[in-house]
Amino acid sequence: MxxxxxxxxxxxxxxxxxxxxxxxxxxxxxxxxxxxxxxxxxxxxxxxxxxxxxxxxxxxxxxxxxxxxxxRLDLGPSFKYPGVSVNSMIAAGLPVTLSTGLLAIICVVALGVPLGIVAALNRNRWPDTTVMMIATLGVAIPSYVISTVTLYVFALRLGWVPTFGLDNWRGYILPVFALSGFWISFISRLTRSSLLETLEQDYMTTARAKGLRKGQILFKHGLRNSLLPVVTVLGPVVANLITGSFVIEQIFALPGIGRHFVLSITNRDYTAIMGITIFYAAILMVMILIVDLLYVWLDPRIKLSKASA
Structure with a gap:
């Protein structure tokens, strides 16, 4: 190891x-x-x-x-903002991006996986149809369309949430929803298909023949194996949500890293572009490594193969 x-x-x-x-x-x-x-x-x-x-x-x-x-972990100075370093730009935008990203991750895991399980356990019945219909819409509609429509309806017309900024908890609702909507739909569909495939395996039939309880069969044998494809996708998804979305942060005027990246491209701020790109790449590689290590916990066969390699 x-x-x-x-x-x-x-x-x-x-x-x-x-x-x-x-x-x-x-x-x-x-x-x-x-x-x-x-x-x-x-x-x-x-x-x-x-x-x-x-x-x-x-x-x-x-x-x-x-x-x-x-x-030396020094990403250099900004060419467009005198006296400002790229490190300080990332440090200033990271709390905003991290807070919205972590909330979006919680929504993706807390809603996407259970919805996929409910759909798989109720195959071809109304819960399955409802979940898949909503998930299809979530995958098909781009995030910037969801952001624009929800911003117009709930912020401008109804006034339930602020149009921009994160001054209070209501300011997080629309950005988090726009960030997580696509991935909730994607994870729910992936969980459903993976769990359905797992439930049809021979060892699941053997477990049912032994008289094991449905909950034990589902959580100990079925869900653990079916989560491998989900965990594979969650690595890049978490990295994507933690580093924020360029479009979402622009639409909701959030001073996160994504918005700094867009502005650095507009301003031709080379060091900022390079620094934020390197930061994004490092986050993505760390998340992929964590996913690979999670495989060891989810599937003991991977642990044995790595130990013998």
Whole structure:
């Protein structure tokens, strides 16, 4: 297990280095510079700014300097906000993104999995039909459409929730609903199909023949095995929800990391784009590693295979 974990951590470091390298050279391949869009910027001022941020150095030197900063967990300064670092931008937006993301994760797990179980246990009956109809709508309708419609109806027309910001608990309702709606629908459909497939396996028939209680068969034998595909998907889903949604944060004017990322692209703030991309990639790789470790708990056969490898 420890050798496997060390191997995965080594692969994560190599993958992160590849992402850093690719992002750096893609940003430098874009024509122009971060200060080109400034109006009435004299050539002397632009040259002074390039010298201040080291942009007048050769690309390979800039790359080495950036790698050195990454090793110190320093993502560099923002080119558009004097005196502001990318680290501080992420630190400022992370609490907003994290709070909405964690609430969305709770909704996805607390609603998606039980709804899928209810649908599977009531196959071809009205609970199954109702859950699948709602889930199909949730998957088919884009999140930005859900955000716009709910914002218009519940905020502008009815006034039940604020139109923007997170000043009180009501401000979380629409962003969390918009973030989690698609994934609740997706997880419920995946849970249903996986559990139905598990219930038809031979060992489930054997468990029923032994006279085991339905609850014991479902939770000890059926649900645990059927959750493997769900856990596989939940890793990237959790990473996606924790790091926020660009569109959702823009629509609801939430000062999260996603909104900073969109603004950094608009402002051509290269260091912010690279820093937030690297942060997103690191979160995603950590979540995938956690999912792989959860496999060991869910399926003992994986544990035996890893121990013998």
């Amino acid at each position: 420890y050798s496997y974990l060390l191997h995965r951590l080594g692969m994560m470091v190599l993958t992160l280095w590849a992402i850093v390298t690719l992002t750096f050279f893609l940003m430098h391949a874009v024509p122009g510079g971060p200060f080109v869009s400034e109006r009435m910027l004299a050539p002397e001022i632009e040259a002074a700014l390039n010298a201040k941020y080291g942009l007048d150095q050769p690309v390979w030197q800039q790359y080495l300097n950036y790698l050195s900063g990454i090793l």
